Amino acid sequence: MDRLVPIIVNNYDIYLSGLLLTVELVGISFAIAMVVGTLVASLRIAPAKPLNWIGMLYVESFRNVPLLVLAIIFSAGLLRAGFDIGRLSSASIALGLYTAAYIAESIRSGVSAVSKGQIEASLSLGFTYRQTMRQVILPQAFRTVIPPIGNLIIAMIKNSAIVAGSLIALTDILKVARVVNSRTFATNEAFFWAGVGYLLLTIPATIIVRRLEKRFAIKR
């Protein structure tokens, strides 16, 4: 570890751009995950059995498949099938669709945590399904859903290494560490700084999520 300082001084610019790519990748994927996740969650709680099954099929298949396999399918697989969607979009679609399964589950369990009596009460007050959802269930579900979604963002930061790594030309911070390592043979130092980069993102996120958990905790 004796070259710890020189490694970062000489390479801080590529480490920084790698870190930015990681953040960008997570940002795009998170947007995809939220949109798809909400759709899938609404399929899972819709009052129609076939829709529930479709939602369940989505969740169970995307959450049990390794992200690496998804990344290969959405990059090399789609490319071979004739769909060239670009590296960043295939990486973020793979990560986004994978995380969407978890988001859908969090939203679903948030909604089902709201007691049945509330739904019955609002229906008996003459609210429609839509009104019940919008004015009674979702505002309450929101509080229970925030902490798990925060945790999923942390998981996404870590998982972004997988999708970027399997698509060789995306230089995220882990790829930067590999480049620096092959250039300088300073393995410990190169990976140490990439680790620091990830911790700079994940540890503050963990602290924020813990705070939110306390804040939104439902006291009964």
Added chain:
Amino acid sequence: MDYLFDSSNWEWVFAGRNFMFLLERFLNNIVLALVTMALSLIVGLGVALLRISKNRFVAAATGLWIDIWRNLPVLLLLLYFGLALPQEVKELWVDNAPGFLPEQIRGSGQVIASIIALTVYNSAVIAEIFRAGIQSLERGQGEAAAALGLRYWKSMRLIILPQGLRRMVPATVSQLITLTKDTSLVSILAIQELVSAGSIVNNTSGSPFGGVGVPAPILQVYVVVGAMFVVFNLALSLLSRRLEVRERKRSGDVETVTGLEDQISIKPI
């Protein structure tokens, strides 16, 4: 679109020994996951006991240790240990690996690097699961044990751990699912397993049907590879749900520890 629906692409996956080959290589993933899980449970229990230590300094230092490893990408740890682990250690593994492991697991020095990397990461997660399981117990349990004159270790061993451990079974099984998925990443260290087997199947020259010149069905092969993981992990998650229900019936507990993609929470049932 022709490519997607061309049935010969799907037939490729099942042609000859291709499918059996993939299944055999999947065994390597499962073995790797089980070995890592066994080690992580042992290491994780030790770390968890340090984490709930009465010595504040020890507890805080262990907390930092857990948070650091848990918050790094597994892929970074795998690459790091794969590159940085001394060659002697890798040779030591090749020479001394237990005989019951599959040949490809015994034969590659990178396997020990990946076991270390996966264990470092997973033992931190397991330690958090243990801690959540132990701390979900009512305080009265520990206090009652102390009042009955049991010392710290005895109350741990006889009162706290048996109850805490049962509560963490569902979370441990779902961590095993995450771990099984993570074993696909060891392909980056050139260890023979299911994902690398997929690329071998793709590299088989020429299609067994129309001869040469047919592009390898990358998409179809990896859909089948993914399906294998899904079937195995679904079986595990069914098991986890069973255990949860049984635990609830047997103990009348109100809380269980659940894990979701490496995140642990105590949920009321």
